[in-house]
Amino acid sequence: MSIIPVAFSNVTADAVVKAAPGALVSVLLTAAGDTATVILYDNATVGSGTKLCTLSAVTLTSAQWTPSSPQVVSLGIFADVSGTTPQVTVLYT
Numbered sequence: 001m002s003i004i005p006v007a008f009s010n011v012t013a014d015a016v017v018k019a020a021p022g023a024l025v026s027v028l029l030t031a032a033g034d035t036a037t038v039i040l041y042d043n044a045t046v047g048s049g050t051k052l053c054t055l056s057a058v059t060l061t062s063a064q065w066t067p068s069s070p071q072v073v074s075l076g077i078f079a080d081v082s083g084t085t086p087q088v089t090v091l092y093t
Contacts, residue, residue, distance in 0.1 A: 004070065008091045017077040017090045019044040023070035024052050024077060025091040031057040036083025040090070044076030052077070057086070 006025050009017045017040075029038050037056045043049040052071055057063040070093060079088055 004093055006091050006093055008089055011079050011081060011088045011090070012085055013081050014047060015079050015081070016044060017079050018073070018092050019076045021072075021074050021076070023072050023093045024067065025070050025093060026064065026066040027053060027055060027091070028062060028064045028089045029055045029057050030062040030087040031059055031083055032086055033084040034059055036081070036086030038082075038086070038088045039080040041078045041080065042073045042075050043078045045078065047078050047080035049075070049078075 035058050039054045040052040041047055041049050042052055053065050055063045055065055
């Protein structure tokens with residue numbers, strides 16, 4: 001078994017998480033003052049293209065998604081975030 005080095009990024013608004021090919025390992029969404037949603041796209045610049053995942057969490061709860069194996073991304077990872085000050089943590093290679 002090989003060990004995959006993993007990086008992470010924390011975002012609270014729409015943002016480029018990774019601007020190059022790689023793999024999505026996991027995502028954690030924590031809602032603050034209201035319901036929050038994050039949509040991750042295989043895109044290095046904007047919130048469009050192939051959707052990797054969509055997560056929603058109601059006020060003061062969290063939601064997590066981890067694929068059974070890292071999900072390959074060909075362009076990068078863009079997070080489209082909605083809600084009032086949610087916290088999104090994305091793990092990737």
